[in-house]
Amino acid sequence: MSTRPFNFSAGPATLPAEVLAQAASEMLDWRGSGMSVMEMSHRGAEYTEIHQTALADLRELLALPDNYRILFTQGGALAENALVPLNLLRGHPRADYLVSGSWSAKSFKEASRYCEAHLVASGEADGFKRLPPRDSWQLSKDAAYVHICTNETVNGLEFFDAPDVGDVPLVADVSSHFLSRPMDVSRYGVLYGGAQKNVGMAGLTVLVVREDLLERALPVCPSAFEWRLIEQNDSMYNTPPTYAIYIAGLVFQWLKRQGGLPAIEQRNRAKAELLYGALDDSEFYYNDVDPAARSRMNVPFRLRDESLNEAFLKGAKERGLLQLKGHKSVGGMRASIYNAMPLAGVQALVEYLQAFAQRHG
Numbered sequence: 250m251s252t253r254p255f256n257f258s259a260g261p262a263t264l265p266a267e268v269l270a271q272a273a274s275e276m277l278d279w280r281g282s283g284m285s286v287m288e289m290s291h292r293g294a295e296y297t298e299i300h301q302t303a304l305a306d307l308r309e310l311l312a313l314p315d316n317y318r319i320l321f322t323q324g325g326a327l328a329e330n331a332l333v334p335l336n337l338l339r340g341h342p343r344a345d346y347l348v349s350g351s352w353s354a355k356s357f358k359e360a361s362r363y364c365e366a367h368l369v370a371s372g373e374a375d376g377f378k379r380l381p382p383r384d385s386w387q388l389s390k391d392a393a394y395v396h397i398c399t400n401e402t403v404n405g406l407e408f409f410d411a412p413d414v415g416d417v418p419l420v421a422d423v424s425s426h427f428l429s430r431p432m433d434v435s436r437y438g439v440l441y442g443g444a445q446k447n448v449g450m451a452g453l454t455v456l457v458v459r460e461d462l463l464e465r466a467l468p469v470c471p472s473a474f475e476w477r478l479i480e481q482n483d484s485m486y487n488t489p490p491t492y493a494i495y496i497a498g499l500v501f502q503w504l505k506r507q508g509g510l511p512a513i514e515q516r517n518r519a520k521a522e523l524l525y526g527a528l529d530d531s532e533f534y535y536n537d538v539d540p541a542a543r544s545r546m547n548v549p550f551r552l553r554d555e556s557l558n559e560a561f562l563k564g565a566k567e568r569g570l571l572q573l574k575g576h577k578s579v580g581g582m583r584a585s586i587y588n589a590m591p592l593a594g595v596q597a598l599v600e601y602l603q604a605f606a607q608r609h610g
């Protein structure tokens with residue numbers, strides 16, 4: 250397993266090798282049941298245990314207050330761009346959106362199909378290199394919620410503190426940094442994200458919803474995506490993505506073995522410091538995001554001489570450093586260093602950055 254390459258994909262992304270090995274060993278016969286998890290009835294005793302354990306482990310990892318509910322659903326974060334307004338707009342025609350990068354821009358655009366989406370501030374004029382400062386936000390008076398993306402996967406910006414928006418529920422797309430560190434969930438009304446970045450495999454969407462916000466759906470909200478119905482049915486209103494929940498459950502147990510979120514945060518901090526430090530020390534590469542907002546999970550960077558991009562990626566692949574190409578909308582490079590990326594992977598990347606610069610500088 251130590252010979253596996255290091256995969257820096259932004260998502261679907263690398264998973265802990267231990268988790269993959271465990272899933273492989275249980276593939277044909279889950280713990281003497283004679284069934285693969287994929288083949289189990291979602292109502293049966295075996296799957297029920299997997300499902301309930303995953304919910305309980307996630308609650309424990311997050312140290313979730315009693316008045317928050319975890320929902321396992323589908324459709325990814327992009328579906329939530331529509332489902333957030335459909336679940337929260339009762340009695341309020343308007344919702345507030347901060348645009349801090351390409352993912353929150355998508356959320357804002359989709360929401361305007363369902364409500365009066367109000368732009369509180371945008372970082373676009375700054376090229377999404379910094380988070381619009383809180384004192385520049387123009388909040389509306391009667392918004393159903395304020396939506397932010399707490400980690401912009403493409404642009405590489407992260408919120409490290411929940412912004413103060415008063416009594417209005419704060420809704421956050423946490424897709425690409427969920428479980429990378431402890432979060433004060435009580436500052437938020439809703440957290441949501443697709444699992445394929447830091448939690449598991451594609452096909453599962455995880456939501457954390459404050460209980461009182463489960464009562465605000467519009468009548469047109471599709472039943473299968475109505476948070477109240479999902480919650481009342483323990484995330485089994487209809488067939489859940491059973492295998493994806495099983496994999497997420499293995500990741501939750503792996504996280505607990507690592508020492509939980511405070512311990513994983515220390516590791517993530519060390520990885521990010523190592524990589525940003527190497528970029529900042531070099532004249533060959535750069536990352537120009539405001540240091541105060543640099544994401545610990547997604548590190549976009551560029552070569553000053555972009556004619557070397559292809560050679561850089563080819564050499565990286567030969568060394569077992571995979572999927573470093575930046576998002577097509579911004580170009581350049583991007584190293585995603587989620588929980589499952591070991592420090593050794595970042596060390597190998599830093600060594601390669603230096604060797605390549607030496608050869609071509």
Ligand SMILES: *Cc1c(COP(=O)(O)O)cnc(C)c1O
Nearest residue numbers: 325326327328352402424425443
């Ligand atoms: C990947 C990503 C999305 C899109 O998620 P899907 O599961 O493909 O719908 C949305 N927001 C953020 C922050 C992401 O990283």
